[in-house]
Amino acid sequence: MVLSKSNHEGVSMKIELLLALALTLVANGSAQQGITPSLESWDTAVSDTTPPSIVSFDFEPKVVDTTKSDQTITITTQIKDDLSGLFLSGLFSGSNGPTMVWFTSPSGDQSASANFGEYNLVSGNMLNGTYVYNMTLPKHSESGKWHLSFFLLYDTVRNSLRVNETQMKNLGFPTEIEVKSRKWFDLFFIVQI
Numbered sequence: 524m525v526l527s528k529s530n531h532e533g534v535s536m537k538i539e540l541l542l543a544l545a546l547t548l549v550a551n552g553s554a555q556q557g558i559t560p561s562l563e564s565w566d567t568a569v570s571d572t573t574p575p576s577i578v579s580f581d582f583e584p585k586v587v588d589t590t591k592s593d594q595t596i597t598i599t600t601q602i603k604d605d606l607s608g609l610f611l612s613g614l615f616s617g618s619n620g621p622t623m624v625w626f627t628s629p630s631g632d633q634s635a636s637a638n639f640g641e642y643n644l645v646s647g648n649m650l651n652g653t654y655v656y657n658m659t660l661p662k663h664s665e666s667g668k669w670h671l672s673f674f675l676l677y678d679t680v681r682n683s684l685r686v687n688e689t690q691m692k693n694l695g696f697p698t699e700i701e702v703k704s705r706k707w708f709d710l711f712f713i714v715q716i
Contacts, residue, residue, distance in 0.1 A: 571606035574684035575676040586701040589664040607679035608649030611641040629667035671698040
């Protein structure tokens with residue numbers, strides 16, 4: 524992890540942190556046992572520059588009928604991150620993190636999304652976790668094929684990856700939800716026949 528933006532500030536920050544560590548060690552008697560802080564250890568710090576990756580992704584059902592009621596689509600995904608872990612804190616109290624998948628209706632006028640974070644982590648941890656989200660399509664949602672617009676992933680240090688529909692298909696993941704929703708006049712004619 525980089526401690527500061529400029530070399531001067533970095534050295535100053537290192538000295539302050541080493542001084543605080545040395546004072547703590549002395550207070551605990553650790554310095555007498557041969558443990559001493561080193562400037563070299565700061566120069567070899569590991570940094571996270573790789574975004575999270577999608578291990579698996581699926582949803583059920585793939586066909587819903589929103590004529591009479593809201594419909595729930597259960598989305599399950601496994602996400603891995605190499606070092607800092609998936610960013611789990613929500614933007615608002617009680618919400619999940621910014622890692623999300625976004626679906627758009629055929630006209631582009633309606634959308635539905637699923638957020639993945641600490642509230643729907645069902646197994647694993649933020650380095651390798653499985654998340655389940657129940658996404659709702661409201662009653663009378665637009666009919667036709669809804670397409671996955673993007674899957675956006677963030678880790679704790681804000682490395683991000685945006686995966687579009689074509690990329691998701693190339694990874695072998697499903698990207699379409701078939702929505703059936705009849706208009707009131709369609710129902711009227713069916714009843715009359």
